[in-house]
Amino acid sequence: MSEHRKIPTSKVERASRLIKAGGAISLNYVKHYTKKAFQLTSDSSALHQQNATTLFEALGELKGSALKVAQLLSLDTSVLPAEYANQLMRAQHKAPPLSYPLIVKIFRKELGKTPDKIFDSFDRQTTYAASIGQVHRATLQGKQLAVKIQYPGVAESVTSDLKMLKPLALRILKVNAEEAEEFFREVETKLLEETDYENEMRQSQEMARQCAGLAGLEFPAYFPEFSSRKVLTMSWLEGMHLDEYLHTNPSQEERNYYGQLIWDFYDYQAHVLRTFHADPHPGNFLFMADNKLGVLDFGCVKKLPDENYRSLAALFDRHLLNDPQRVEQLLYDLRILLPDDSPPERDFYRSLFYKGYKLLGKPVLNDVFDFGDTAYMEEVFREGRQLSQMKELRNSKSVRGTPHAIYVNRTYFGLYMLLHKLGAKIRTRSAYL
Numbered sequence: 001m002s003e004h005r006k007i008p009t010s011k012v013e014r015a016s017r018l019i020k021a022g023g024a025i026s027l028n029y030v031k032h033y034t035k036k037a038f039q040l041t042s043d044s045s046a047l048h049q050q051n052a053t054t055l056f057e058a059l060g061e062l063k064g065s066a067l068k069v070a071q072l073l074s075l076d077t078s079v080l081p082a083e084y085a086n087q088l089m090r091a092q093h094k095a096p097p098l099s100y101p102l103i104v105k106i107f108r109k110e111l112g113k114t115p116d117k118i119f120d121s122f123d124r125q126t127t128y129a130a131s132i133g134q135v136h137r138a139t140l141q142g143k144q145l146a147v148k149i150q151y152p153g154v155a156e157s158v159t160s161d162l163k164m165l166k167p168l169a170l171r172i173l174k175v176n177a178e179e180a181e182e183f184f185r186e187v188e189t190k191l192l193e194e195t196d197y198e199n200e201m202r203q204s205q206e207m208a209r210q211c212a213g214l215a216g217l218e219f220p221a222y223f224p225e226f227s228s229r230k231v232l233t234m235s236w237l238e239g240m241h242l243d244e245y246l247h248t249n250p251s252q253e254e255r256n257y258y259g260q261l262i263w264d265f266y267d268y269q270a271h272v273l274r275t276f277h278a279d280p281h282p283g284n285f286l287f288m289a290d291n292k293l294g295v296l297d298f299g300c301v302k303k304l305p306d307e308n309y310r311s312l313a314a315l316f317d318r319h320l321l322n323d324p325q326r327v328e329q330l331l332y333d334l335r336i337l338l339p340d341d342s343p344p345e346r347d348f349y350r351s352l353f354y355k356g357y358k359l360l361g362k363p364v365l366n367d368v369f370d371f372g373d374t375a376y377m378e379e380v381f382r383e384g385r386q387l388s389q390m391k392e393l394r395n396s397k398s399v400r401g402t403p404h405a406i407y408v409n410r411t412y413f414g415l416y417m418l419l420h421k422l423g424a425k426i427r428t429r430s431a432y433l
Helices: 011-037 044-062 064-075 082-092 100-111 154-173 177-194 197-210 242-246 252-273 306-314 324-333 343-360 374-389 403-422
Strands: 133-140 143-150 231-235 275-277 285-287 293-295 301-303 368-370 425-427
Touching: 100 143, 100 231, 154 177, 177 403, 197 231, 197 252, 242 285, 242 403, 252 275, 252 293, 252 403, 252 425, 301 403, 306 324, 306 403, 324 343, 343 374, 374 403
Parallel strands: none
Antiparallel strands: 133 143, 143 231, 275 301, 285 293, 368 425
16 A cells, blocks of 8 residues: 655645545536436436545545544444445545655654653554554553554644545535534534644543453553554554454454454443443454453543433333333433424434334344344345435434434444444343442
8 A cells, every 4th residue: 555755735735635525526426417317328326436536535635534434434324325435434444554754754843852762662664553553563662562652633633624624525415414513513622622632641540540441452552652642542452443353354253252342342431431432343342362452542532521421311111101201301312302393394304213112222122132133234224215305304404313413323333334344133121230
């Protein structure tokens, strides 16, 4: 994979790159619909593949918040065409890396020394390159270390990047601007947190302390003396990412074991800590020797206020649907129903909730659930596509849902996807409710 020797950091440079990508995508649409108008062969799949590649290349060059949005979008395969989802999934841990001279420049600015003056050895080739930063392997006094380096200009460009990305995201997702505005505000807040590596270190250490009693989990140790807001040094965890692990053809028993570790970890976070690791994509987990699961990257952590946690906990109650009055109050608490809704609107959104809850709630409403059930996940995706095409939702002028729900939904959808890919059958009844 080619290295980047320079990351566009100014608003003009970054805007120009996105405008160029947007122009190429628009031209592809024009060509596609022109062919259709003249009844010539025009394959939508080929259009999506071409546009997805163009988009990934542009976001890969910009890195930072631009590439992070690609990562967020890739989780929702029920909304995105598969060609976009597959391309953007590469953003999870296959982004083009920085060149070594650029790395040296960052180290001098952040820590006052070059990597070779700090560590006994420093691998110039990146091991892991993602959206906000990339990871290099290093050693010091016999210790194996992972050094995460933030891409130049990431923190400074979050707000302007999101403003520039809105038109592209709106076109691809086909959602109205009002709905996207709330999404982008929440994402902006979390992205700004993620660009502060000192904050990530504090959150990581606190999560490791709070989860010390959970068996089977492994968290990195951190080295503040070799860290800053844009460089983060931690112990190296040896293990395989999910795709690598699956290539070893693990037994169903092993899949179930690791799936249970992941589920129990999130069950504890949600219902005991009310604070959770909100970035459950495969790149943040390592399948390690000795039956350990490594958990990485606590830059994105979501804390739930008490009133929002109560709404989440209600969704885990197996008797919820037996109490219509409680359901009605919950719908208003979650802002699925709004005070000025007309009777037809109330009926429509109430019906959507019941249907969606019975489907998405299946894992938590049973003692045991098989996430490897392909038919179930296909039903989830099919339902998501149908929702995205409903004119009542697309034409809605009211923003529904709370800002907190954005990262809760993202976390649980990512968790479902992770466990589905793992093919795990696990106990899902909460131990804390």
